[in-house]
Amino acid sequence: MEWQMPLKHLEGRLSDAAQRANPIGPMAETSLFWAEIYRPTLSYLRDGGNNVLVLSHEDMFEDVERTYQSIAKFLDLSDTDHRALNFARESTSASTATAEGKTLHQMSRDSRTLARSFRQKTSPEELKTSELMLDGIYDELRAFAAAHAL
Numbered sequence: 001m002e003w004q005m006p007l008k009h010l011e012g013r014l015s016d017a018a019q020r021a022n023p024i025g026p027m028a029e030t031s032l033f034w035a036e037i038y039r040p041t042l043s044y045l046r047d048g049g050n051n052v053l054v055l056s057h058e059d060m061f062e063d064v065e066r067t068y069q070s071i072a073k074f075l076d077l078s079d080t081d082h083r084a085l086n087f088a089r090e091s092t093s094a095s096t097a098t099a100e101g102k103t104l105h106q107m108s109r110d111s112r113t114l115a116r117s118f119r120q121k122t123s124p125e126e127l128k129t130s131e132l133m134l135d136g137i138y139d140e141l142r143a144f145a146a147a148h149a150l
Contacts, residue, residue: 027126031133038137045144054145056138064088 045052053074060067068085072078122130 025126025129027122028129028133031130035134035137038134038141042137042140045141050148052144054141054148056142056145 041052053071055067055070065085068088119127
């Protein structure tokens with residue numbers, strides 16, 4: 001049985017481009033889901049909210065150490081305690097993570113490869129549909145992130 005994303009709450013909130021895209025299929029549903037999550041964040045940012053650190057999933061795992069340092073700096077935390085960084089490295093590297101001598105199963109995966117894998121599995125038509133559904137949301141988030149880089 002496949003889970004169906006409820007779309008009824010999105011009626012009347014889609015851009016004209018998204019409505020024309022005929023939102024049918026998993027990529028369209030997923031894009032609508034993310035658009036609904038990111039719209040309030042963008043609204044907050046547009047209203048002058050600056051207490052937000054914007055990270056993409058792909059960028060987060062491209063360089064775990066740099067991301068960790070950005071998060072620590074944003075939260076005004078000391079980066080001298082490297083337990084969190086070591087855990088992040090182990091849990092995203094596809095090596096087996098351990099804690100107190102015990103193996104933690106399903107805790108590690110190759111997140112760098114996984115984060116970008118959707119691009120190989122997604123057709124150009126699905127990517128175009130996603131772009132229409134998101135209606136520039138990712139571009140605006142990336143622009144905010146670049147302007148407020150730590």
